[in-house]
Amino acid sequence: MVTKLKQPVIPITEIEQSAFCQTDEELSSKTLAEEFQAGVRWQKLPVSYMRMSPEELDDRIGAARAKLGSSLVILGHHYQRDEIIKYADYRGDSFKLSQFAASQKDAEHIIFCGVHFMAETADVLSSDDQRVILPNLAAGCSMADMARIDDVYDCWDDLQDVLGDHGGVVPITYMNSTAGIKALCGRNGGIVCTSSNATATFEWAFERGERVLFLPDQHLGRNTGLKMGVELDEMLVWNPFKPLGGHTEEALRRAKLILWQGHCSVHTRFTVAQIEEARQKFPDVNVVVHPECTMEVVQAADLVGSTEFIINSIRDAEPGSVWAVGTEISLVNREAADNPDRTVFCLDPVVCPCSTMYRIHPAYLSWVLDGLVEGVVVNPITVDDETAGFARVALDRMLAVV
Numbered sequence: 063m064v065t066k067l068k069q070p071v072i073p074i075t076e077i078e079q080s081a082f083c084q085t086d087e088e089l090s091s092k093t094l095a096e097e098f099q100a101g102v103r104w105q106k107l108p109v110s111y112m113r114m115s116p117e118e119l120d121d122r123i124g125a126a127r128a129k130l131g132s133s134l135v136i137l138g139h140h141y142q143r144d145e146i147i148k149y150a151d152y153r154g155d156s157f158k159l160s161q162f163a164a165s166q167k168d169a170e171h172i173i174f175c176g177v178h179f180m181a182e183t184a185d186v187l188s189s190d191d192q193r194v195i196l197p198n199l200a201a202g203c204s205m206a207d208m209a210r211i212d213d214v215y216d217c218w219d220d221l222q223d224v225l226g227d228h229g230g231v232v233p234i235t236y237m238n239s240t241a242g243i244k245a246l247c248g249r250n251g252g253i254v255c256t257s258s259n260a261t262a263t264f265e266w267a268f269e270r271g272e273r274v275l276f277l278p279d280q281h282l283g284r285n286t287g288l289k290m291g292v293e294l295d296e297m298l299v300w301n302p303f304k305p306l307g308g309h310t311e312e313a314l315r316r317a318k319l320i321l322w323q324g325h326c327s328v329h330t331r332f333t334v335a336q337i338e339e340a341r342q343k344f345p346d347v348n349v350v351v352h353p354e355c356t357m358e359v360v361q362a363a364d365l366v367g368s369t370e371f372i373i374n375s376i377r378d379a380e381p382g383s384v385w386a387v388g389t390e391i392s393l394v395n396r397e398a399a400d401n402p403d404r405t406v407f408c409l410d411p412v413v414c415p416c417s418t419m420y421r422i423h424p425a426y427l428s429w430v431l432d433g434l435v436e437g438v439v440v441n442p443i444t445v446d447d448e449t450a451g452f453a454r455v456a457l458d459r460m461l462a463v464v
């Protein structure tokens with residue numbers, strides 16, 4: 063049995079998570095030099111881009127985009143800033159954007175305005191002659207960074223040692239994880255899930271094994287497990303910095319659901335107190351939250367679902383209805399602007415964008431577009447063939463389930 067003591071590592075993305083939190087709701091982009099003053103560590107780029115004003119960058123991006131025509135497609139995740147979303151040919155959540163990337167056979171270049179794991183997934187799903195570009199290589203995801211591949215392999219090996227060969231454990235990884243973890247799932251009879259199909263993938267997994275190892279978001283895993291009737295005392299949280307995840311062999315044998323100790327720094331900001339406050343202020347309020355929120359928040363909300371579910375719930379609602387939303391602020395602000403006959407606000411009074419999504423500043427988009435105009439591919443994201451092959455197995459299983 064592998065017994066190791068490791069030092070806890072806090073991802074830099076988690077440390078910087080509150081770098082742009084504020085109370086005045088002013089999220090318009092500033093020059094990159096000004097944004098760097100928040101003490102963030104982003105990718106370096108030519109200094110001229112640091113000083114360009116938002117207006118200069120806007121003109122520059124528009125000109126480069128026009129020159130490049132249909133040779134490229136720009137994808138924008140819902141949590142991106144407005145100054146980036148305005149250039150997106152397609153907007154969506156991570157899964158929809160990856161599917162869209164796979165369907166864009168004519169585009170030579172796919173510029174993914176999102177975070178690293180999304181660009182990796184797009185590379186896995188796109189064809190060999192297409193290049194996926196991530197404008198800022200520092201745009202990771204604090205949740206994905208909490209599951210490092212070596213730690214996950216150690217966990218998997220420990221579970222095999224304790225529970226026997228495969229031990230009836232089926233690994234499920236949330237889309238928000240590295241290609242390496244998706245490949246581990248593909249190699250070992252596992253599957254990928256998104257926040258909209260987590261229940262279907264749990265059903266699939268429990269038809270094939272007695273237990274599920276769920277990575278990397280403990281909250282989505284717990285919320286889905288509860289929905290499926292798994293009791294809290296049948297779930298464990300695996301701490302990668304403790305031997306056997308912090309559990310005895312007997313406890314591991316009893317567990318039905320082993321949850322990786324990861325979380326989303328944005329969605330765990332929401333609290334039951336915020337929901338109570340919203341209900342006091344607006345007795346008819348509809349509270350809708352993302353399943354990456356804690357179990358307590360999910361249970362206190364009226365509706366729970368993926369980003370796409372949240373968008374559709376608000377758009378399909380009656381005019382005059384009131385919506386308190388527990389998800390990323392850029393999306394909430396956009397929904398409020400797009401639905402002026404409904405009251406839409408974020409549960410959290412502090413405006414706190416996802417700091418990793420926020421790393422796609424217009425200066426970075428301008429830089430990679432200018433590179434393409436000059437024939438230079440800046441920041442390509444490439445997953446090696448073996449990893450991509452097994453990751454694709456786990457992604458294809460998901461597509462067959464839903």
Ligand code: SF4
Pocket residue numbers: 141177202203204205206238326327328329390416417418419
């Ligand atoms: S919102 Fe959370 S899960 Fe999504 S990219 Fe940001 S840190 Fe990662």
